[in-house]
Amino acid sequence: MRPVYLDNNATTRVDPAAVAAMLPFFTEQFGNASSMHAFGASVGGALKTARRQLQELLGAEHDHEIVYTSGGTESDNTAILSALETQVGRSEVITSVVEHPAILALCDWLEKHKGVTVHRIPVDAKGRLDVEAYRKALGPKTAIVSIMWANNETGTLFPVERLAEMAHEAGALFHTDAVQAVGKLPIDLKSTEIDMLSLSGHKLHGPKGIGALYVRKGVRLRPMIRGGHQERGRRAGTENAPAIIGLGKAAELALAHMSDEQTRVKALRDRLEQGLLQRIGNSFVTGDTDHRLPNTANVAFEFIEGEAILLLLNRAGIAASSGSACTSGSLEPSHVLRAMKVPYTAAHGAIRFSFSRENGEEDVDRVLEVMPGIIANLRSLSPFWKDKGAAKAAADTAFNPTYA
Numbered sequence: 001m002r003p004v005y006l007d008n009n010a011t012t013r014v015d016p017a018a019v020a021a022m023l024p025f026f027t028e029q030f031g032n033a034s035s036m037h038a039f040g041a042s043v044g045g046a047l048k049t050a051r052r053q054l055q056e057l058l059g060a061e062h063d064h065e066i067v068y069t070s071g072g073t074e075s076d077n078t079a080i081l082s083a084l085e086t087q088v089g090r091s092e093v094i095t096s097v098v099e100h101p102a103i104l105a106l107c108d109w110l111e112k113h114k115g116v117t118v119h120r121i122p123v124d125a126k127g128r129l130d131v132e133a134y135r136k137a138l139g140p141k142t143a144i145v146s147i148m149w150a151n152n153e154t155g156t157l158f159p160v161e162r163l164a165e166m167a168h169e170a171g172a173l174f175h176t177d178a179v180q181a182v183g184k185l186p187i188d189l190k191s192t193e194i195d196m197l198s199l200s201g202h203k204l205h206g207p208k209g210i211g212a213l214y215v216r217k218g219v220r221l222r223p224m225i226r227g228g229h230q231e232r233g234r235r236a237g238t239e240n241a242p243a244i245i246g247l248g249k250a251a252e253l254a255l256a257h258m259s260d261e262q263t264r265v266k267a268l269r270d271r272l273e274q275g276l277l278q279r280i281g282n283s284f285v286t287g288d289t290d291h292r293l294p295n296t297a298n299v300a301f302e303f304i305e306g307e308a309i310l311l312l313l314n315r316a317g318i319a320a321s322s323g324s325a326c327t328s329g330s331l332e333p334s335h336v337l338r339a340m341k342v343p344y345t346a347a348h349g350a351i352r353f354s355f356s357r358e359n360g361e362e363d364v365d366r367v368l369e370v371m372p373g374i375i376a377n378l379r380s381l382s383p384f385w386k387d388k389g390a391a392k393a394a395a396d397t398a399f400n401p402t403y404a
C-alpha cells in the first residue's frame, strides 16, 4: 500500500522539477559564481534567476532584498541578532509564546547571557495573539519584534501586516518567521511594512539546508557569518548553488500551485477534520479555525497519548505528527497547546495532519478508515478514559473547546 504522508509542516518532498533544475549544478556547471571565467558566469546567471523566482513569490520590490541562508533557523537568528546591533539604544525584543524553537531558544539565550529583555506575548484559547499586550510591550526600547506569520503546529495565522505597522509606530523593526506561510499563502511584501522575513526551502518542496532572509531595502543588516563578499557582504561563504537553484524552482512551482493550495488542498484538510470529528467523540480542533493555513489540521483526542496514536498510525503506513518535530520525543505536551491552555488530558493526544499539493482523496479516506479503530483501541486501555470525570476535573478547565 502507498504510504500516506501527512507531515508536510515538518518537511516536504523535493519536487522532481526542482531536483531536475539542481542536477546540472553538481556536474557540468560546478563553477564558483564568484570566479572570473565561464564556469562561474553560468552559475551566476542561474543564481540571479533563482533570486527573481523568490522575489516574485514574496512580492518583494527588489531581488537584492533576498539573502540566502542555510534555512529558517539561520534566517531567524540573523534577523534578531542584527537588529540588536543596528538599533542603537534599543535592547528589547518582543516575540510570542508560540514561536518555533529557532526564535524561542535564541531569545532564552539572549535573556540569560546578553542582558536582553524579552517580551513574550501570550495567546488566547484559539491561539490568537493578545494584541493589547503587544501594544503595551512596544516602546522606545524595542529593537525588534519577531512574530510568526503562521504557526507550524496549529496553522493559526497572526495579523503580521498590522503588527508591523504598530512596530513602526514605536520605531522598532518587524521580522516575521514565515517559514510555514511562504508557498501556502499569497504574499506581497512590497505592500506591507514588514522589514525582514524568514523562509525555508524544505517546507515548500525545495531542498533542505537552504533558506532566505528577506531584508527590505534601506534596513541595515549586520551579518552573522563573516568572510567573503557573497550576498553583498551580508552572508559570507560560497553560494550553495544547486540548493539555491532548487529553491528558486520550488518558489516558481509554489506560485503556480497557489490556487490549488487554497482550494483543493484546503478541501482535503476540511474533509479529514470533519470526518474525524464525526467519527470520534471527545475530540476537537485546536487553533483559530477562521484564520488558518489551508493545509494544517491539529486535532486533539482526549484521554490518550499522541505518541501511541502516531505509533499505530505509522504501523498503518500513515505519517503525522504530535505538534512539532522539534519537541516530540519529550513527554511534555507542545508549548503551543500549553500556551493556549488546552487541558493536559487533550493536549497529550493532539495530532497534527499537514497536507501538501501531493496529497489526494485516497489519503483522507485511508486516515478516516483506520483512525476510529486506533482511538477506540487506545482508549479502552487508558485509565483516564475509564474515569473521564476525575481526569477532567484534575485538568485545567480554563479552556472550553467545542466538542464533536
Ligand SMILES: *Cc1c(COP(=O)(O)O)cnc(C)c1O
Pocket (backbone or CB within 6 Å): 009, 010, 070, 071, 072, 073, 074, 100, 102, 148, 150, 151, 152, 177, 178, 179, 180, 200, 201, 202, 203, 209, 210, 211
Ligand atoms: C521548520 C521551521 C523553522 C526552521 O526551518 P529550518 O529550515 O528547518 O531551519 C523555523 N520556523 C518555523 C515556523 C518552521 O516551521
